[in-house]
Amino acid sequence: MKRKIAVAAALASVLTAAACSSSSTAGSSKQATLSTDGKGKTINVWLMQDAQKGWPGVVDAAKKQFTAETGANVNIQWQTWTNYSTKLDTALLSGNAPDALELGNTQTAKYIAANSFVDLSSVKDKFDNSSSWLDSLAASGQSADHTKTYAIPYYAGARIMIYRKDLFAAAGVTTPPTTLDELTADLTKVKAANSKVPNFSALYLPGKNWYTAVSFGAGTYGVNNVIAKSDGSKFTGTLTDPTFIQGIQTWDTLQKNFSSGGTTVDETTQDALMAKGNIAAIIGNGWEVGSVTDPKTGDPSLASKLGTIAVPGTTAGQPTPAFLGGSDLAVPTHAANPGLGAEFLRIFTNTAQQTALAKFAIPNNKTLLPTYEAVSDVNKAAGAAANGKTWFIPNSQFWSQASDEVALQTAFSAIAAGGDPTAALTTAQTTIIGDLNGG
Amino acid sequence: MSVIDSDRPTASAGRQDASPKSRWLSRRGVADGYMPYVLIVPAVVVMLGVIGYPIFKLIQLSFQNVNAYLYLAAPALVRYIGFDGFTKVLSDPTFWQSVERSVLLTVEVVVLSIGLGLAFAVLLNRVSNWAKVTVVTVLMFVWAIPALVSGTVFSWLFNNTGGVVDYICYELGGKGMLDHNWFANPTQGLYVVVAACVVWGALPFLVIGLNAAMTQVPKELVEASKIDGASPWQSFRHVVIPVIRPFLLLSTALSFIWDFQVFAQIWALRQNSPEPGYQTIGVYLYAQGVASSHYSRSAVVSIAMIVLMLGVLVFYIRQVIKIGEQD
Amino acid sequence: MAFTSSQKAVSTRLPKPLKASKESRSERPANQNRWMTGAWNTVAIGFAVVMGFPIYWAALTTVKSNRDLLSQNPTFWPRHFDLGSYSTIFNDPDLPTALENTAIITVGAVIAGLLVGLLAAIAVARFRFRGRNFFIVTMLVVQMVPLLSLIIPLFLILKNIGLYNTLFGVIIAYLVFTIPYVVWTLRSFIVNIPKELDEAAMVDGCTRWGAFFRVVLPLTVPGLVTTGVYCWIQAWNEFIIANTMLSDNNTHTGMVWLTGYSAGPTHAADYGAQMAGSLLISLPVIILFVIFQKRVASGLTAGAVKG
Missing domain, CATH: 3.40.190.10 (Periplasmic binding protein-like II)
Incomplete structure (x- = not known):
């Protein structure tokens, strides 16, 4: 075949x-x-x-x-x-x-x-x-x-972390995190300082934002052959590779601990929610800063309060790889x-x-x-x-946004909702490999 | 009774015999012989031209291997694969799960929308003119809103962070409802939110259409039935329903066809990435077929959909043909 | 205007009981009904509120900012009106072209669909001929074909006859869904018009066509309006065919224009402008319907009695 x-x-x-x-x-x-x-x-x-x-x-x-x-x-x-x-x-x-x-x-x-x-x-x-x-x-x-x-x-376009400098500072975080461990420590402080705010997310990670979730997987797995690799004629999946799952678990832990209300949604409303004030940090495109602070779509008073850094990675100076x-x-x-x-x-x-x-x-x-x-x-x-x-996604003529990207969004949404990462990614992988091999 | 009917004895033959004119009319029967054909010629020509070829192409595609853009671009690669495409789709459990969901959703939505549609169509005949104008204007707004936009609006209304529906439920006493996630459980998301969105969008057509059909009900018949002591329900059942029956059957059949194919609302409500629990046959067709450039597969799915719908509507079609024959 | 004269023609030829009905309608038992009408009005307004709420919510988003879209305690009334969304859409230079294209396509598809469909509907409702059942069933089956799966074949046809990227081509493509619908729906309306009326007219010296135009057509008007409105809305709101078959700036339709306000890779969605745009775009059909509504309500249909 x-x-x-x-x-x-x-x-x-x-x-x-x-x-x-x-x-x-x-x-x-x-x-x-x-x-x-x-x-x-x-x-x-x-x-x-x-x-x-x-x-x-x-x-x-x-x-x-x-x-x-x-x-x-x-x-x-x-x-x-x-x-x-x-x-x-x-x-x-x-x-x-x-x-x-x-x-x-x-x-x-x-x-x-x-x-x-x-x-x-x-x-x-x-x-x-x-x-x-x-x-x-x-x-x-x-x-x-x-x-x-x-x-x-x-x-x-590459996604970065956009965060509220004022909320971070109020929680005692004045230097931006450079590693994932520091990020976790900082977010814990921010979360504690805002425990009374309903629906507060120290870092909002919507379940359907597969770009960000896969980035964490690529952080531990490596940036080549993410999702699937080809031997020239046939693709095999790499989503269930233990090193990939490891990164996904990091994402899942951050999501579970610091993100609220986003398990079944994608990233399209995160700017509006951040402008509302319930979110201390998001992972988004650079232009989203403008959208959070736009007088019509957001809150202009946040303009001086937003900071941006590349999403921290496992070691300092090596950010979590972005989807390009x-x-x-x-x-x-x-x-x-x-x-x-x-x-x-x-x-x-x-x-x-x-x-x-x-x-x-x-x-x-x-x-x-x-x-x-x-x-x-x-x-x-x-x-x-x-x-x-x-x-980047596997370079294949059979990659389909409506089928494969949806499969990934579904998988990460299921993981965010409490599903087992390996099980969810195995399902997505079956769909994707089926498509990539021209099934 | 149409003129040609006079050649054949039918249910209405008695009336024909009673009128001496029918003989005079029947002399023109020759002209009527081709008249109906003249009348349908434009429709036949347009339909053959616009949809005859696409349907032929659809059937052809279903037996071919055009499951990537490559085959569309290089016709020399296209092969006939017989029923392989059908075997593949029909042996896909996801396909049957989608069919099952579609059937359940369709039954729910059709029953709700026809029931509510009838109720409010009757209601419109009993209200003051200003109330009728208000309702009809609102309905027109609803009707005119494209499905994609209504999907977006409903996704705000049912949002779990600050959605209005959660807020209203909370205010009405549903303590835990403030951050209720309507979409977390697909059963709830599909059969409550999607169904609400589809019924909402379907009602304007049904209410206005059924109400228009009811204007054909002779008032004096309703009043006569009341004088004879019929309850409102009886007079509705025996006077109104028979008159609006053709349109009622038609709109039920059409609602069935439309709801079975529902796609845009689900797509918008699930932010362009419906989870498996939201996969109805319309979503399956789009995601696995058209949008993935699997053109042969989408042809197979379309044909399967048509066959399934025909299977359900076969009674209706027989009914229609019978009604036609009685007239 | 044409309607009033033909209506006269109808009423002078109507059998006795019908005339009686007109009189009896005007003298309803009033007292008890007034109270009931009040109750029904309340129910109707409740229905209108529920149905209208999502529209109201969409309209609200046009005057408040995105961040109020989702808020813990939703505001049911905007605190300050921001008409920025409206100035955005009215200052959009592409709006007039888009509206014009949509209007041309819609009017074309509706008129062609109604004309062709009406003739065929008369044939299947009033005549009996070989192939009639086949024709009816085909028209129903055609409506079951998902439009999505027809995109490629339709494209191939339009390309081959040189109508790809033309408004006329899209009008033709829309006939796929307008004609079968018109045939089926109008048929059910015409079936309900007693044939005795045509015959009575013919006895009075009308030709078959005369009888049709003076008797059947006026009685079909509510059906024509209903199907016309339906076709209008379908054509007006259609997106996939319009987007796929038309690529030049000057051929964009209203729906295609609206998607320009969706989120893109370098900008966020402007929901306010999108909702303002879709409400604005839906206004013509509402105005149109209100105009026709008077025609329908003016009692044109009062006389259609069966049996």
Whole structure:
């Protein structure tokens, strides 16, 4: 069965490659992988609304530069994340695929395996900072054997610990914890000092936040082959590995002792709850600081009271590995102007644009991390998390958000509610391995 | 009695014989021969065009191996695998557990929503105009709210940290209810919260629709039955119900079909990650099928769903055909 | 306006007992009923409060901040109104386009669905023909097909006929769920209209079509309104097809626009704006219904008697 799939995949590459080369000779005027010949043309680029809301200036600058350089116009078609995977499944088949698009770094593998993206390996060097791309992000854009590059890293996100400096100080904690043991000791003090507050969480760890739970597992297991490992043709699970379980038990103990009311929920309401004042610390993205203190969504008076650090790990200076989320950019094989699309991506991710982007999100490379970290303390923590060890989901075309991520969320929610970690993770592992091996 | 009926003796034949006009009408029977076909042609054309091919494709997919995006992108890899896809789904215990949950939830929701729908449709005929306008306006608001949004709102209402429902239960005397977690136990979460959300969303259609159907009930018949000494229940049972019966049966059947497929509300209430205890057939279809690019599997599940629904609705369908024949 | 004249046509041809019914309705025994009506009104308002509460809660979130969304002692009345959510959505440059697209798609799908469906409903309710039962059952089975699993096939069709990424293509796709519903529901309404009425009209010199337009159609209006409202809401609130088949900025619908306020990887959800947006988007259908409600209530249906 497994072999059959491997053969099928190989065959598919050949077939689709053949189909593409024939169609490109017939149709799209044989554009070079990077093309600057765009007079009178207009390219369509799909970007997520994150850019529209967060860094429209970066997009405008890239558009201007691209038009000046190639003579072609750019139409940005803004997309939203809801149901995006179904939308990609269809759009990438069609004759009207965009010339370049953004997608989540957990979504790339299946399109790469199906040869739906143009192979950009030959021009990778022309992309600024491509030698220092963030490891996990760069890996998500590569073929399963890591020999070819199909997607360009765009920006990253890493979770950090956001805590109430005032509540910690009131409990006698003035220096942030550097190890998990210190964290436990500090949280115990914070919890004791706030024992009268109903539903108080010294550290809020919602059961469905699988990113954070797995991070603790990766802290003891290691960041490679988290969740599952492949011997080239077949995946085996690593969720039930004793060293992984060990980290999960740490997470579970923290969750049981310091988190209240979050067993069956995910992290979407944690900012609002923190703004309410019932939570002393959360593990979240850097921008959540803004959301906790936003006058409309949160409490502005907390602005000076929030501190941020990378989530402490087992030893000082080695934070708990973060999940490196983020976005990639790719050129569909069915694009009308693939060369121009790739050229736009080159400009959109060049040093100038990424430097501007670094004000809002973790840039795609390590070279610019200092620029990002210089912006604020929050960024400093997030940059440290991204620059440290990070983990990523198994690189498989069969990874499914709706099935595998839900299985993990279910498992950790069950553990948080008092279930046995090994039993819960065994169930999740059965689902995941079944999916990954093409069951 | 339609004109063509005059060719065949039916239940209403007596009435036809009594009227001398029917003979005059029957001369036009030839034209009526193709008239119904003319009338359904647009619907048939559109349906064949828009859904004929998708249904064909669905059946085709169910016998193929398109369980990854790869196969969609490279049609040359697609193989027919016979009933393997069906065997796989039908031998999956998770599938049958989902079916069981769906059946239970559907029965609960259909009974509740039809019962409440009928009660409030009757109520609307007895209230003052201003009260009716108020109720109908509220119902329209409820109806117009998309399922995903109502799921979000219900997840706030039933939240365990500061949810309003917990607060109201607490104020009403439920001491331990203040931080009650409605979702911790899937039985409670599914058959109380999800059911409440679905019934809430279903009532506007049923109340307004059944009320519209009741406007076809002749008042003097109801009044005559009252004069004859019938209790309100009897006159409802023997005068109102027969008239609204077609719509009542129809809306029950449709409610069954819709509730059996329920998905959006559960998905939103469980924050896009329903636990196994919340997996109904609609959720199974989405998570294991469409959203995972398992297109063949989702075709198999869809076909299984249709067969299951047909199995339940076969009596209704026979009923409908009979009603059609009597007319 | 057309209705009033046709209604006259109906009432002049109605058999005697019906006219009597109109008179008897106006002289109800009043005293005892007044007390009962008061009791029923109370029940009805209680029902409206329970049904309306989630809507009220959604509306509340538009004027208070996210952090009041979940609070230990929920506030049932906002302490201060913050209209920021409304300024957010009204200042969103994409709102007018989204509303316009939704309106075009919805009006198209509803009109096409009602027209095509009404004709077929008349056929199955009034005629007997070979293939009729098959047609009826097919229309029911079609409604059992989960829309989700039709996405890929529908996409392939629209792509092949060049309607992918067009509003017209989505209108066509929506006919999948509007037509079968209209056929089934209208059929049940038309079945209830006594055929004697068509015949009486025909005897009076109307043609078959004349009889239909002057007698049957007016009596179908409550059914048309009910099915029309249903189709309207389905089309108005549909998300997956609209999101999958339309990708350009200028083709986004209201529902797609709303998801822009959901949480993303670099921003939190703006629930206030999302709820404000969804309430705003639902207003047209409510206004529409209120307009038609008068038509329905004006006694158009009083005469439909069976037997």
